[in-house]
Amino acid sequence: MKLLPVFGRRQESGDEPAVDKDANYSSQWRLMYVRFKKHKLARISLIVLALLYAGALFAQFLAPYGLENYDSKYVNASPMKLRFVDTEGKFHIRPFVYGLKSGRDPETMRKIFTADTKKKYPLQLFVKGERYKFLGLIPSSTHLIGVEEPGRLFLLGTDSLGRDLFSRILLGSQVSLSIPLVGVGISFVLGLIIGGVSGYFGGWLDAVIQRVIEIIRSFPTLPLWMALSAAIPPRIPVVRMYFYIVIIFAFIEWTGLARVVRGKFISLKNEDYVVAAKIAGVSDAKIIAKHLLPGFISYLVVATTLAIPGMILAETAMSFLGLGIRSPATSWGVLLQEAQKIDNIALYPWKIIPLGTVILTVLTFNFLGDGLRDAADPYKR
Amino acid sequence: MAKPILEIKNLNKDFKVKSKKALFAKPVSVRVLQDVSFQLLEGETLSIVGESGCGKTTLGRCIVRGMNATSGEVVYRTEGGEAVDFLKLKGAESKKFRKDVQMIFQDPYSSLSPRMSVYDIISEPLIANFKLPKSEVERKVSAIAEKTGLNVSYLKRYPHAFSGGQRQRIAIARALITQPRLIVCDEAVSALDVSIQAQIINLLKDLQEQYKITYIFISHDLSIVENISDRVAVMHLGKVVEMAGVDSMFKQPRHPYTEALLSAVPQPDPDLKKDRIVLEGEVPNPANPPSGCHFHPRCAYKTEKCVKEIPALRDIGDNHMAACHYAEQLTLRGARHER
Numbered sequence: 001m002k003l004l005p006v007f008g009r010r011q012e013s014g015d016e017p018a019v020d021k022d023a024n025y026s027s028q029w030r031l032m033y034v035r036f037k038k039h040k041l042a043r044i045s046l047i048v049l050a051l052l053y054a055g056a057l058f059a060q061f062l063a064p065y066g067l068e069n070y071d072s073k074y075v076n077a078s079p080m081k082l083r084f085v086d087t088e089g090k091f092h093i094r095p096f097v098y099g100l101k102s103g104r105d106p107e108t109m110r111k112i113f114t115a116d117t118k119k120k121y122p123l124q125l126f127v128k129g130e131r132y133k134f135l136g137l138i139p140s141s142t143h144l145i146g147v148e149e150p151g152r153l154f155l156l157g158t159d160s161l162g163r164d165l166f167s168r169i170l171l172g173s174q175v176s177l178s179i180p181l182v183g184v185g186i187s188f189v190l191g192l193i194i195g196g197v198s199g200y201f202g203g204w205l206d207a208v209i210q211r212v213i214e215i216i217r218s219f220p221t222l223p224l225w226m227a228l229s230a231a232i233p234p235r236i237p238v239v240r241m242y243f244y245i246v247i248i249f250a251f252i253e254w255t256g257l258a259r260v261v262r263g264k265f266i267s268l269k270n271e272d273y274v275v276a277a278k279i280a281g282v283s284d285a286k287i288i289a290k291h292l293l294p295g296f297i298s299y300l301v302v303a304t305t306l307a308i309p310g311m312i313l314a315e316t317a318m319s320f321l322g323l324g325i326r327s328p329a330t331s332w333g334v335l336l337q338e339a340q341k342i343d344n345i346a347l348y349p350w351k352i353i354p355l356g357t358v359i360l361t362v363l364t365f366n367f368l369g370d371g372l373r374d375a376a377d378p379y380k381r
Numbered sequence: 382m383a384k385p386i387l388e389i390k391n392l393n394k395d396f397k398v399k400s401k402k403a404l405f406a407k408p409v410s411v412r413v414l415q416d417v418s419f420q421l422l423e424g425e426t427l428s429i430v431g432e433s434g435c436g437k438t439t440l441g442r443c444i445v446r447g448m449n450a451t452s453g454e455v456v457y458r459t460e461g462g463e464a465v466d467f468l469k470l471k472g473a474e475s476k477k478f479r480k481d482v483q484m485i486f487q488d489p490y491s492s493l494s495p496r497m498s499v500y501d502i503i504s505e506p507l508i509a510n511f512k513l514p515k516s517e518v519e520r521k522v523s524a525i526a527e528k529t530g531l532n533v534s535y536l537k538r539y540p541h542a543f544s545g546g547q548r549q550r551i552a553i554a555r556a557l558i559t560q561p562r563l564i565v566c567d568e569a570v571s572a573l574d575v576s577i578q579a580q581i582i583n584l585l586k587d588l589q590e591q592y593k594i595t596y597i598f599i600s601h602d603l604s605i606v607e608n609i610s611d612r613v614a615v616m617h618l619g620k621v622v623e624m625a626g627v628d629s630m631f632k633q634p635r636h637p638y639t640e641a642l643l644s645a646v647p648q649p650d651p652d653l654k655k656d657r658i659v660l661e662g663e664v665p666n667p668a669n670p671p672s673g674c675h676f677h678p679r680c681a682y683k684t685e686k687c688v689k690e691i692p693a694l695r696d697i698g699d700n701h702m703a704a705c706h707y708a709e710q711l712t713l714r715g716a717r718h719e720r
Contacts, residue, residue, distance in 0.1 A: 026539065028496050272492035275447045276555070280506035281479030290505075294496040 032298060035375040042371020045364035052361060056173040057135075063167035064146045064153045066130040067330060071152070071162040074100060076348050077113045079157040079165075087117045096122040099151055110347070121151030157350040159338055168330055169354055175331035177361065179246055180311035184304050186250035191257025192300070198258065199265025200288070206262070213255040221252060221314070229323040238329040245324050249311050260303045264296035271295075298376040305369035309362040316358050332358050385458060386563060386595050387421040387444070392453035394439055394619075398668065411668040413439050414450070415619040418694075421563070426589070426596040428606040428627075430642065431616035434664060437599045440616070441565045444597065445484045446475070457481070460562070480510040480559035487568035489548035493540040500536040503554045510559055521558060528591075529554040529584060546577035550584070557588065565597045570605060582609055603646045603716070607631055615639045618667055618675045621694055625701040632715045635703035637680045643716040674706070682711055 026034070036042060055062060082095040099119030105112050127146030134140050147153045156165040198209040228248045232241060268274060274291050282290075318324030319333025320340070327334060335354040339345050345352055394414035399406075413436045421427055429437050442448040444455055446467060455467040457478060465478065483506070486492035493502055504522050507513065513521075523533045529550045540548055549569065556564050566585070570578040582605065588594060600606050606613060606627070613630045615623040615638065623636040634640045644658040660679045665671050671678050677687040686706050694704040705711070 027498075028539075031541075272486045272488060273494040275442075276484065276486060276492055276552075277494075277505060277509075279445045279447050279479070279482075279484050280509055280555070280559070281476050282505060282509040286509070290497070291494055295494075 028294065028298065032372075032375045036371055039371035039374055041367045042374075045367040045371070048360070048364045049368060052173065052357075052364075053177060055170055056177045059170040059174050060132040060134060061140070061142065062144050063164075063170045064127075064129065064143055064155075065164045065167040066132060067168065067171050068328060069130055069163065069167070071158075073102070073162065074113070074152060074154065074158050075162045076111070076160055077152075077154050077158040077162070078348070079350050080152075080154050081115075082123065082155070086120065092122070094122045096120050097147060097151065097153060100154075119151065121147035121153075123147060123153070156353050157348065159335075159351065160344075165335070165350060165353060168335055169332070169357055172330040172332050172335055172354065173357065175242065175325055175329060176312060176315060176333070176358070179242070179249065179315045179331070180308045183246045183249035183253060183311050184307050186246065187254035187257055187307070188300070188304055190250065190254035191259075192261055194254065195258035195261030196265060196288075199262035199269070202266075209258070210262075213258060216252065216255050219252075224252065225314075225318055225323055229318065241325065241329065245315070245318070249314055252314075253307055253311060256307060257300070257303055260299060261296070264299055265292060268292050268295045298372075302369055302373045302376050305365060305372055309365040309369075312358065312362055312365070383422040383424055384462075385420045386423040387458070388419075388454075388456040389421075389444070390418050390454040390456065392417040392440070392443060392455065393451045394436075394443055394448070395451045409668060413619045413667055414443065417453070417616075417619075417621055419614060419621060419624060421595060421597065423562070423595055424589070424593050425611040426598055426609055428598045428600060428610035428613045429616060430600060430603060430606055430613060432601065432642075432664060434667070435616045436619040437601075437616055438567055439619075441484065441567045441597060441599050445482050445565050447484065457563075476510070480506070481561050482563045482565070483556035483559065483561040484565045484567060485549075485552050485556050485569040488572050489545055489552050490572075492552050493548055495540055498537055498539055499531075499543075499551055502540070502551060503536070503558055506555060507558045522554075525554045525558050528588070529557065545573050546580060549573060549577075549581055553581070553584065553588075557592070560592065561594065563595045563597070565599065567599045568601070569598070571600065571602060578605065585609070603642060607646075607716070615642065618665060618670060620675065620704065621702075622676065622705070623701075623703045624694070625699075625703075629699060629701050630715075634713045634715055635697060635701055635708040635711070636676075636705045637682050637711065637713065638676050640713040640715075644714065646716045648716075674704075682707060 060066070077100055080097045080100075082097060083092075084095055085091050086096075097120075098115035098117055099121065100113045101116035102111060102113055104110065124146055125144065127143050127148075128141050129143045129146055131139065131141045145153065152164075154164050154166070156169065158164055159168070194209060198206045225248065228251070229245070232244045236244075268291070271291075274287060277287050277291055315324055315331060316333035316336065319326075319331045320336050322337065325331045325334055332354040336352075336358075339351045339355070392414055393412060393416065395410040395412050397408040398411050399408050417436075417440060419427075429440060431437050439448065443450040444467075450468055453468065456464050457467055458464050459478075459481070467475070467478065467482075470478070497505075500522060503525065504518050507518055507521060522536065526533050526536060531547065531550050531554060535542075540551065543551065549572075552569075569585070570581050573581060585596065586609065589596060596609075598606065598610060610627045613623075613625065613627050614621050615630075615636065617638050623630065623634065623639045625635070630639065631643065634643055641658040641660050644656070658681070662679045665675060665678060673689050674680070674683070674687045674692050677683045680687065684706075690706065692704045692706045694702050695708075696702050697708045
C-alpha cells in the first residue's frame, strides 16, 4: 500500500517535519477523504451508485410506463432497438422505434414480434402519460421519454403480462435499493447499542449477549426467513409489508455489526490514550463520546457499507422465492421470479436483465466499501 | 528532610488468568504485585527497575489508578498535609486528587489520540478537572506548550504530524497541565532515540526543579536511571528486592539480582574489561513462584536457606534495603568504575 510520507514514523526532532502542510492540520475525516479520493474504483462506484439511487428516486418520471400498466397485446415482446437510420438508409437526428407486428414462428408456432417498418415512432421527451405522484406528493403525468400512442416503447422488452421491463426495473429499484438502507440503518442502531453495552460493561452481560448473537447467527437463514415471512399476514398494504420485511432483515443483520462494535470497544478501551484520559480524570461518558466513538465510527461506516450488498442479495433471494415483497409491489427479486423457469430464460432471455442490475449494485457497494476501508484508518500503515 | 508525598503499604495486585486445564475451570489468580511497600519523598525521583514482567508497569498503573489494586494502601499526602488513601476513594472524591497525579506513557504513538488536535489533547485534563473560561484554558495550554518546547503555532495540528520526541513533549505537556505533584513516567523515554532521550530527560529535570514535581520513573535502562534518580527500587517477580539511594545502589548492590542487572549496564570505556553476569534459567512463572527466595533458581550465591525461607526486605543500614539473607555478607560488584 502506498502511503503519504505523513504517516511514517519519524524519530528526528526537526522543527518542521517535511510533509505536506495541509496534512498537519487535517482531521480524521479530511485524511479519510484524501485517501478515498485516491481509490479510483471506489470513486467510480460512488458515481454509479449515485446514478442508481437517483434513478430510484425519479423512477416514476424516468420510466415510460407505470407499475400496473400492462397490455395483453404485447406479451413477452423482445427489447426494441432505438434506431437512427431507417430501412431506406435515411438518417434521423431524433432516434425512433418501429412499431411491433405480432406473428408466429413458422417452425415452432411460437408467438413472436417483429419490427413493423411501416410504423415509425420518434422518441419524445416529456411525454404526457400515466398519472403518478412524484415522491408520493406532487401529482404529475409527465414522463421523461416515450413515444406517441398507439406506439409502444419497450427498451428492455416485456414480461408475460405485457408490462415494460425497463419501467419495472426502475420502479423495482425503489424497493430493492431502499430496503437495504433502512434495514442496515435499523441494524446499525441495534448493533451500536447492544454491541456497545456488551463491550463496555463486559462480564456476564457480555457473555449472554455474545451467546445470543451466536445462536441467531447459527440459524440457517433461509428457513428463518421462511418462518418469519410466514408470520406476515397475507394481503396487507404494500407499505406495511415493506416494513415487516425490513425488520426481518435487520433482525438478522444487527448481530454482525454488534460484533464489530464490541470488538472495537474492547480494543480501544485498553489503548494508552484512553487510559491516559481516565487517569486525567475524564468522565466515562466523555471518554466514550470523545475517544471511543470517534475511534471506531469510521470502521462502522465501512462495516455498514459492506453489509448493504448482503442485504440486497437477501431481499432479492427472498422475493425471488416469493417470501419477500409480493405483487403488486415490485422489486428486482420479484422481477426475477419470471426467470425461475428455464424455458422462460431460453425463449425470452431479456427477463434475466434484472439480475444484471443486482450484480452491478452489489459490486459497486463492495468496491465502495473497499475504498472506504482502505481510507478508514489513515493512521495505520 | 522532605516530607513523604506517597506511602505505599502492602500493595497487592492479582490478575485472573484463565486456566488452560479445562473449559470451565475457575480462573487462576496470579499475584503480580506482592507486598510492595515504600515511601516516596516530595521532590525526589524514585526509579523502579527490573526485567520485563516483574510488575513495574502494574505498580505504576496502580498508583495512578489506571488499574485497581487488589489490596493494600496508597496513602497520598496533600499539600495541606492531609493523608488520603487513593484506593478507598470513590467517584467524585477521587476526582479531587486526579489532577495531582499524572502519568507519562512509554509509547508516544499510542498515548495520544490520533483523532484529537494537540490543543485538545493537552487541554483535556484541564477541562476535566477544572471549570475554567476558554481564554484561561488557552492561556495555560500555550504557556505549558512553551515550557515543554512545543511551537505554539503547532497546537492546531494533529499528532500524526509530529515526530516521536515532539509527541513525547505533547504527552509531557498533557501531564503537566494540571500542575500535578507526582508524575509516574512509565518507560517515558525508552521508545525514543538516544539523542531525544537526553532532551526529554533534561526537560523532565528542568520541570522538576521549577515545579517541585516528584517522579516515579519506571525504566529498564539503568544508565538513564543512574542519571536521573535519587533513589532506586529493584523489582523482581512482583516484589521489591532492593531499594537504596542511587549512589549506594550502583556502588555496592546488596542483592545478587541487582548485581546481575548492573552488570548489564554498558560502559562507555572500550578498555574496560567487563564480565557480564548472565543469569541462568528462565524468569520464574509468577503463577507458580519458586519456594523461598524467588530468585534462588537463578542465584549464584544460593544456599539451603534460600530455597526454604523467604527473605524479608530489611534495612541493612544507611537507608539501604535489601531482601537477601546474605545482604551483609556478600560483596557484590557495582556498576561504578573508577576512571
